[in-house]
Amino acid sequence: MHAIIRQGNGKYYISSVFGYYSDVKSEDDYQRYLERIHSTYYVVFNEEKTKLIKWFNIQPDTEYLIKQVLIIDSDESGWIINEQDDTGGVEFLPRELADKIISEGVVPDDIMQQCIKFEESYTYEEYREIKTKKDIEDFDWATGNFHDACIEEQKISDGGELYLRFTGIWGCQVEIWFWDDLEYCTDSRNPEYWDPY
Incomplete structure (x- = not known):
């Protein structure tokens, strides 16, 4: 560990x-x-x-x-x-x-x-690239299962990668990039309309 x-x-x-x-x-x-x-x-x-x-x-x-x-x-x-x-x-x-x-x-x-x-x-x-169950x-473990997490920033890069930055996680902020065959919807996490957590 x-x-x-x-x-x-x-x-x-x-x-x-x-x-x-x-x-x-x-x-x-x-x-x-x-x-x-x-x-x-x-x-x-x-x-x-x-x-x-x-x-x-x-x-x-x-x-x-x-x-x-x-x-x-x-x-x-x-x-x-x-x-x-x-x-x-x-x-x-x-x-x-x-x-x-x-x-x-x-x-x-x-x-x-x-x-x-x-x-x-x-x-x-x-x-780290996430490839395995481990x-x-x-x-x-590192993110505390995203307890209290909230998407603070979201953008699509010129290369088509989805970037998300989470805040609210105990002890850190988290950046994630998704690429290749993307399908997603984060509308329900828009803080202007919904509870983002």
């Missing part, structure tokens, strides 16, 4: 994801829901790739839900998933060990080598 780690003010970097956890303690369903939103974190590299850090999915200490982690490669090969809460991580780095490494700030050499190997297995592409799944 790999992600865009959003640092704020337009800054970001790409990292492998080694775990995904939350600290939910409440028995009340609604409280559990809130705790899950605000306590969920990822185990990722720091920007320099010299240590592991805990990076919250939603920016802490704000009244808004600001997404900080955009999963761009959803591959969970070699992960152990807890079926009860859908959390988990890579098999060589269980949660207790990951939390200990993060709190101490020192990554044992054998763990660091495995993390680096994991990191080097992925090549980031800023613009590409579609990754796109859904």
Whole structure:
């Protein structure tokens, strides 16, 4: 698994994801829901790739839900998933060990080598062509299934490609190009007449 780690003010970097956890303690369903939103974190590299850090999915200490982690490669090969809460991580780095490494700030050499190997297995592409079912799944993960998405810009290029830019997606904007045999209708998404979301 790999992600865009959003640092704020337009800054970001790409990292492998080694775990995904939350600290939910409440028995009340609604409280559990809130705790899950605000306590969920990822185990990722720091920007320099010299240590592991805990990076919250939603920016802490704000009244808004600001997404900080955009999963761009959803591959969970070699992960152990807890079926009860859908959390988990890579098999060589269980949660207790990951939390200990993060709190101490020192990554044992054998763990660091495995993390680096994991990191080097992925090549980031800023613009990806969607060709396979896996590409579609990754796109859904990155965009949050287009939750709250709205077409902000639409145009046809001189070459006949349809360009769409979406806003409202948690944590990003999305640009999409369609080409070849195009058939489409976006009239129902025109904000002058309809709810565009």
